[in-house]
Amino acid sequence: MTKADFLARAEARYEALQKLNSDELSFYAYEEQFTQLWTELGREVMEENLGTGTGRKKNAATPATD
Numbered sequence: 001m002t003k004a005d006f007l008a009r010a011e012a013r014y015e016a017l018q019k020l021n022s023d024e025l026s027f028y029a030y031e032e033q034f035t036q037l038w039t040e041l042g043r044e045v046m047e048e049n050l051g052t053g054t055g056r057k058k059n060a061a062t063p064a065t066d
Contacts, residue, residue, distance in 0.1 A: 001048045009044055013037050 016037055020030055 001045060005048065006045060009041060013041055 017034070020033055020037075023030075025033070
C-alpha cells in the first residue's frame with residue numbers, strides 16, 4: 001500500500017469523523033461510532049498489506065475429555 005492509497009482511504013472517512021463532532025451524541029455513542037470507523041479503516045489497510053487468504057485457517061478446538 002502506498003502512502004497515497006492510505007491517505008485516500010483515510011480521507012474517505014474524514015467527513016464521517018467530522019460529522020461525529022457536530023452530532024449531539026453521548027460519549028458512549030461517539031466512542032462506538034469512532035471505533036467502528038477506525039476499525040473499518042484498519043481492516044482495509046491490513047487486507048491491502050497482507051492480501052486476502054494468506055493466513056492459515058484456524059482449527060476448531062476439541063474439548064478436553066476427562
